[in-house]
Amino acid sequence: MSHTAHIRSHRKPRRSASTISMRAGVAGGVLGTLAVVGASGAANAAEPVTQTIELPTLTSDMASQVAQSADVTQQTAADYRLRAERDAAAAQAAKQARADLADAQKKAEAKKKAAEAKKKAAEAARRAAAERAARSADRPSLSVSASTGSSSSTGSAASIVSFVKAQIGDAYVSGGTGPSSWDCSGLVQAAFKQVGVSLPRVSQDQSTAGTQVSLNNLKAGDILYWGSSGSAYHVAVYVGGGMFVGAQNPSTGVVEKPLSYDPPTGAVRVL
Template sequence: MEQPLVPLVPMSHTAHIRSHRKPRRNAPSIAVRAGVAGGVLSTAAVAGASAQAFAAEPVTQTLELPTLTADLATQAAQSADATQQMAAGYQLQAEREAAAEEAAKQAEKDLAKAKKEEARKKAAAEAERKAAAERASRDSERTTLTSTDTTTAPASGSVGTVISFLKAQLGDAYVLGAAGPDAWDCSSLVQAAFKQVGVDLPRVSQDQSMVGTEVSLSNLQVGDILYWGSKGSAYHVGVYIGNGQYLDAANPSKGVVIQDLSGYPATGAVRVL
C-alpha cells in the first residue's frame, strides 16, 4: 500500500539555530502545571474559607466569655465566703479563748478572796478565843483576890478605901485617855482611886510622880504610888497593894490587873496618905 504524502511545512529561517527553537510542552507537564494551579486555587479557596471561619470565631468567643466570667465570679464568691467563714471561725475561737482566760483570772481572784476571808475568819476566831481565855483568867483572878487576899492594907480608913476601889476595877479595859467607869489608863485609875478619899491628884503620870513624899522601894507601904521613868517625867504609875504586888491599868492587852514588882520593878515611889 502506498503511504499518503505528508505536506511539508516550511521551517523558520532560524530553526536550524538551536537557541531559537521553541521548546515543546508535553501533556504531562501541562497537566502538572494545571494541577499545581488547581491546588493553588484550592488552597486559596480553603484559606479564604478559613479566613471567613476565623473571622467568625471572635463572635463565638465573645459569646462564651460571659459564661467564663460568670464561672470565675462564682468561684471568687465561693472563695470569699470560705475566707469569711474561716475569719469568723478564728474570731469565735479568739473570743472563746479570751473568755476562758478571763474566767481563769476571775477564778484566781475568787480563790484568793476566799482564802483571805478564811484567814480573816480564823484570825477572828483566834482573837475571840484569846479574849475568852483572858476574860476567864480575869474572872478567876477576881475570885482569888476576893477569897484569899492577904494584903496588909487596913480594913478601914483611907488606904483601905483606895485599895477597895482599885480591886473593884480589876478586869476593866485599858484605853489611853479613858477615865472610867469601865475603861482606864494608868494615871486616871490612880487619880480616881485617891479621889474616893478626898485626895485630888494631877491627871497625868509625870505630875503624879511629883506629889507627896518620896519613899524608897525598900520601905514601901500599902497605898504608895509607884512610878516608872524619871521623877517628873514618869511614863507609868500604879499603886502598891502589899506582898510585893501592885495594881495598875497595865496596857491594852492586859487591862486592869495585879502584877509582881519582881517582874517589872518600879523606878520610884511617893506617899500621899
C-alpha cells in the first residue's frame, strides 16, 4: 500500500453503479437517436423526387388560330410563287422584245444601205452617161478633117511618124518602153526622143506637153489624147490621112487605126 493511501484527499472517488447505469443509458439513447436519423436520411436520399408540369390545354380557339395561320402561310407561299412566275414571264417577254427590236433595226439598216447603194450606182451611171454625151458633143466630125489634114510628113514630124509605124505589131505591156514592147505613153515618149524632144513619161502629163490644137486641124506628129487634158488615160500619134498609131491594149498591141475607130478627146502640138 502507498504511503499516501491513508490520506483521503489523495484517493480517487469511486463511481456508484447508478451513475454508471445512467451514463450508459444516456449514451445508448444518443446513439439510437443518431442511428434513426441516419437511417431516415439514407431512406430519403434513395427515394427519387418527381415534379409534375402541367401543359396548357389546346382549346378550340387555339386550334382555329393554328389552322388559320397555316392557311395564311400556304396562301403567302402561293402568292410568292405566282409573283415569281409572272416576273420570269415578264423578263422573258422583255428579252424577246429587245431581240425583235434589234433584228428589226438591223433589217431596216440593211435595207437603207441597199437603197443608198442603188441610188449611188444610179447616180454614177447617170454621170457616166452625161460625161460620154458631153465628150461626144465636144468631138468634131473627124472624117472631113482627117481627109483635109496634112498627110505629108517632113522633118522631125516625118521621123516621128516613121518610128511609130516601125513599131506596129509590137506587144502592149503596161510600163513598157521598148524596144519590142510598149505602153501608150512609152511609145510616144520614145518617138519624140528620136528627134531630140524630151516628153514626160505618163499620158496625163503628155496631154499638156504642147499647144492644144483643134481636132479639125491636125498635122502628122501631133499627140492625140483620150480623157481630159491633164488627166488623160491614153495617148497616140497622129500619122496623117485620118490615121493614128498607138499601143492600144494587150489584145491588139501596137496598131494603126482610123480616128473613127476610137475618136480622141483632144490633141497637142509639140513640134
